[in-house]
Amino acid sequence: xALDRPVRRRKGGIxxxxxxxxxxxxxxxxxxxxxxxxxxxxxGAALSFTDxxxxxxxxxxxxxxxxxxxxxxPKALASVWHTLIIAFTITIVQNLVGLLLALGVNSKIKSRNxxxxxxxxxxxxxxxxxxxxxxxxxxxxxxxNEFFGFFGIPPVTWLGNxxxxxxxxxxxxxxQFAGYSMVIFLANLQGIPQEVIEASMVDGAxxxxxxxxxxxxxxxxxxxxxxxxxxxxxxxxxxxxxxMTGGGPGGSTETMSTFLYKNAFQFGDFAYGIAxxxxxxxxxxxxxxxxxxxxGRQNRGSx
Amino acid sequence: xxxxxxxxxxxxAVMILTAIIFFIxxxxxxxxxxxxxxxxxxxxxLPAKFTLQNFADAWxxxxxxxxxxxxxxxxxxSVVVLIVFSSLAAYPLARITRTWSKLAxxxxxxGLLLPFQLALIPLYxxxxxxxxLGTVWALVLFYAGLQMPFSIFLxxxxxxxxxxxxxxxxxxxxxxxxxxxxxxxxxxxxxxxGTVAILNVITxxxxxxxxxxxxxxxxxxxxxxxxxxxxxxxxxxxxxxxxGLIISIFxxxxxxxxxxxxxxxxxxxxxxx
Numbered sequence: 001x002a003l004d005r006p007v008r009r010r011k012g013g014i015x016x017x018x019x020x021x022x023x024x025x026x027x028x029x030x031x032x033x034x035x036x037x038x039x040x041x042x043x044g045a046a047l048s049f050t051d052x053x054x055x056x057x058x059x060x061x062x063x064x065x066x067x068x069x070x071x072x073x074p075k076a077l078a079s080v081w082h083t084l085i086i087a088f089t090i091t092i093v094q095n096l097v098g099l100l101l102a103l104g105v106n107s108k109i110k111s112r113n114x115x116x117x118x119x120x121x122x123x124x125x126x127x128x129x130x131x132x133x134x135x136x137x138x139x140x141x142x143x144x145n146e147f148f149g150f151f152g153i154p155p156v157t158w159l160g161n162x163x164x165x166x167x168x169x170x171x172x173x174x175x176q177f178a179g180y181s182m183v184i185f186l187a188n189l190q191g192i193p194q195e196v197i198e199a200s201m202v203d204g205a206x207x208x209x210x211x212x213x214x215x216x217x218x219x220x221x222x223x224x225x226x227x228x229x230x231x232x233x234x235x236x237x238x239x240x241x242x243x244m245t246g247g248g249p250g251g252s253t254e255t256m257s258t259f260l261y262k263n264a265f266q267f268g269d270f271a272y273g274i275a276x277x278x279x280x281x282x283x284x285x286x287x288x289x290x291x292x293x294x295x296g297r298q299n300r301g302s303x
Numbered sequence: 304x305x306x307x308x309x310x311x312x313x314x315x316a317v318m319i320l321t322a323i324i325f326f327i328x329x330x331x332x333x334x335x336x337x338x339x340x341x342x343x344x345x346x347x348x349l350p351a352k353f354t355l356q357n358f359a360d361a362w363x364x365x366x367x368x369x370x371x372x373x374x375x376x377x378x379x380x381s382v383v384v385l386i387v388f389s390s391l392a393a394y395p396l397a398r399i400t401r402t403w404s405k406l407a408x409x410x411x412x413x414g415l416l417l418p419f420q421l422a423l424i425p426l427y428x429x430x431x432x433x434x435x436l437g438t439v440w441a442l443v444l445f446y447a448g449l450q451m452p453f454s455i456f457l458x459x460x461x462x463x464x465x466x467x468x469x470x471x472x473x474x475x476x477x478x479x480x481x482x483x484x485x486x487x488x489x490x491x492x493x494x495x496x497g498t499v500a501i502l503n504v505i506t507x508x509x510x511x512x513x514x515x516x517x518x519x520x521x522x523x524x525x526x527x528x529x530x531x532x533x534x535x536x537x538x539x540x541x542x543x544x545x546x547g548l549i550i551s552i553f554x555x556x557x558x559x560x561x562x563x564x565x566x567x568x569x570x571x572x573x574x575x576x
Contacts, residue, residue, distance in 0.1 A: 022395045022480055026407060029392035029451055032384075036448020037414045040422035040429065047425060054424070101321070108307050109315040111322075117563045118322045121329070124559045126509040128527040129548045132534050133332050136346075136541055143331045143346040175328070183567055236418050239511045243531070257420060257512075264424055265516065277421040285416050 041281075044274045054270035066275035076276065078251060079259040080283075082166060086255065087234030087287075089170045090177070095226050097174060098181025099219075103211070105182070106189045116186070120179035127176065131243030134172045135159060138244075159245050162252040169253055172240055177233070181226050188222035189215070224295045228288055235284050256280045336545040357546035364537070365547045370529035371554065377439050377514075377525060378507045381446035385454050385503055388447070390492055393458035394484055398467070408459060414452030420512075422449075427516060437521030442514055446507045454499045461495040462488070497565045501558075508555050526551045 048066055050059040070076045101119050105112045122130065137143045138158040145155035158168040192215060200214045238257035241247065247254035247262070256276055264273025331346055336357050338350040361367065396408045426445070427436070435441040469491065473483040489496075511527040518524060524532070530551050537543050559566060 022399060023403075025391040025394050025480070025484070026396070029388040029411075029455060030407070032388065032444070032448045033411060033414060033451045036426065036445055037417060037419075037422050037451070038410075040424075040426040041417050043425040044421045054428075101318075104314060104318045104321075107314055108311050109318055110307075111315060111319055115318055115322050116567055117560070119325060120563075120567065121556065121559065122325070124505050124509075124555050125552045126511075126527050126530070126555065128509075128511050128530050129552050130328075132530070132544060132548060133328055136335070136545075137328055137331060141346070143327065146345050146347055175325070179325075186567070232416070236420075238420075239527075242511075257418075260420055261512070270424055274421065274424055277418055277424070280418045281416070281421050284418060288416060 045278050047271055048275040048278050050271050052271045053268050054264065059271075062271075066272050067279075069272065070275055070279065075251060075254065076259060079254045079256050079276075080279070082253060083235055083237070083255045083257075083280075083283075085166060086170055086173070086237055087231055089167075090173050090234045091227060091230040093170070094174045094178050094230050095181050095223075097178040098226065099185050101178060101182040102185035102189055106186055116183070119182050122176045123180040123183075125176070127239035128243050130172065130176050131240045134168075134175075134240075135244050138168050138172075160249055162250050165245055165249060165253045169241055169244060172244070173234070173237065176240075177230070181230065184222045184226050184229075185219065188219055192218045220295070224292070227291055227295070231288055231291065232284055235280065235287070256283075332545050332548060335541055336549050338542050340540065340542050342542070357542045358550065361533070361543055361547035361550055364543075365529060365533040365550075366524065367526070367529055367533075367547065367550050370524045370526045370551075373439055373523055374508055374526040375554075377442045377446070378504055380439075380443045381450070381507050382500055382503045384443065384447040385450055386496055386499060389451055389454035389499065390458050390489060390496065391484065392451075392455050393462050394488065396455065396459045397462035397465075398470075408455075411452045411455045414449075415456070419449055423513065423516065430517060437518055437523065439518075439523065441517045442525070445513055445517065446503075446510070450503050450506060454503065457495055457499050457502075458492065461492065465491060494568075497562075501562060501566050504558065505555065 047059070049061060049063060051062050051065075052059040105115050105119070109115075139145075140155055140157050140160075144158065149155065156164060158164050196214060196218075197210065200210050205214070236257055237255055238261070241253055241255050241258050242261070245253045247258040256279070260273040260276040260280070263269045263276065327347075334349055335346065337353050337355070338344070339352055339354050339356075342351050344351050392411075396404055396411075430436045430441045430445075435444070465488075469487050470483055473487045478486070509527060510525075511531065514525040514528045515531070518528065530547060533547050534544050537547075
């Protein structure tokens with residue numbers, strides 16, 4: 001195939017803006033994306049204003065009724081609250097652990113390559129499987145109680161107790177994904193020029209000062225990605241909760257995802273389930289958008 | 304360079320200890336699967352008597368063979384579609400600087416924020432109308448769409464950082480767009496293709512809710528759904544259950560250990576954008 005027109009030169013290169021037909025490359029991806037994600041999402045948002053039950057073709061427009069119901073439903077509000085608790089807890093702890101692990105395996109220790117592989121391994125395992133594994137570990141006779149038993153601590157049914165279940169779930173998620181955060185921080189740490197760090201050592205900066213004034217400002221890109229991933233992942237969390245507690249005991253671990261699943265697919269109230277999904281989408285949009293703006297501002301300020 | 308001092312030694316010890324703590328759950332998983340049902344030892348102890356019977360039983364009773372096959376088909380097909388379509392799309396998105404290109408990129412990024420549950424429910428009906436529900440193709444299509452934004456984001460960021468000279472040379476030689484892409488650009492994209500592939504493999508292989516809904520009642524299952532059903536049936540027979548869990552996570556762990564260099568370094572190339 002010959003060029004459609006003479007190569008236009010701008011700043012010594014060809015101008016791809018004028019290559020006819022390049023836009024066609026977008027078509028397959030855009031078609032699938034619109035069909036699978038965009039259109040059904042808009043459809044979903046529209047259905048949340050109806051009383052559709054998922055089976056009948058009959059849908060009546062009922063305005064904001066589903067949303068009004070949601071804001072007066074203590075179970076729905078509790079699920080929002082639990083979702084926020086999980087999202088914020090794992091965002092802070094998982095990234096803190098991930099950062100410490102990254103700093104550890106980015107040092108001169110001999111086992112660093114093996115340790116990287118070990119810490120990331122839980123992140124590739126099916127969450128359904130890790131959920132069942134931890135259900136056993138956290139059980140009355142499980143390894144966690146056995147371990148605490150060595151120190152004379154009486155056994156606790158971690159997942160069966162309303163005050164501990166949600167925190168136990170957070171621990172499981174953090175165990176699974178701290179290595180994921182680590183790998184992202186690590187990639188960033190390895191991109192920091194060694195000379196910068198060595199120069200600071202020559203200047204006599206200790207490890208903590210070195211981290212705070214030299215390394216920390218450089219970590220902005222990985223921090224942005226990590227916070228974004230863990231917040232979005234935390235807000236949407238379903239698998240681990242569903243497998244370990246199913247939202248119980250007494251609704252104490254009900255998240256928005258488990259709550260919408262129950263309403264849509266178990267209670268047959270599709271429209272209400274979708275309304276919860278819309279609220280979840282708005283929540284994700286606001287929190288991650290806000291975070292993006294704040295971090296973007298800080299990044300600019302620190303450089 | 305920093306040298307290995309006594310401080311490094313302490314750090315090494317602390318890190319290894321942390322790794323051991325991280326590994327305890329997987330250790331319990333393995334030893335429990337090797338114990339007999341009436342094994343008297345505690346969960347942290349080695350088996351009183353080793354057995355592999357749990358694995359044979361789990362394989363037969365959990366219908367795991369069928370599920371592993373389905374998961375493999377779904378994962379491989381979706382990832383191939385994702386790699387081809389998202390790398391193609393990244394070419395204009397990265398190289399064309401006009402407003403419509405920026406808008407299109409932004410349009411794809413919105414998909415990162417939308418919770419997939421929102422599209423899942425209306426799409427359920429569409430899939431039913433297309434008679435795709437209950438087949439693995441519904442899942443392939445679903446994952447191809449769902450993971451498109453993330454894959455396009457990675458490819459576009461990477462491509463933007465890539466010098467344009469190769470494409471110029473190809474254009475001057477008279478190569479068409481598709482030839483330029485396939486012969487020149489795609490090979491240069493290899494590092495990020497590795498990242499896109501492995502991250503999508505992990506996500507798709509492990510997904511639970513979508514196959515739970517879209518395959519329900521069809522007799523077809525993927526690995527996470529098969530495990531869910533299996534545990535539901537043999538609840539609290541932990542030796543058997545854990546053997547099933549190990550069978551189910553073995554393929555993904557194997558892929559990970561074989562490709563761990565690509566996986567871990569892949570993030571670096573993904574992050575550059």
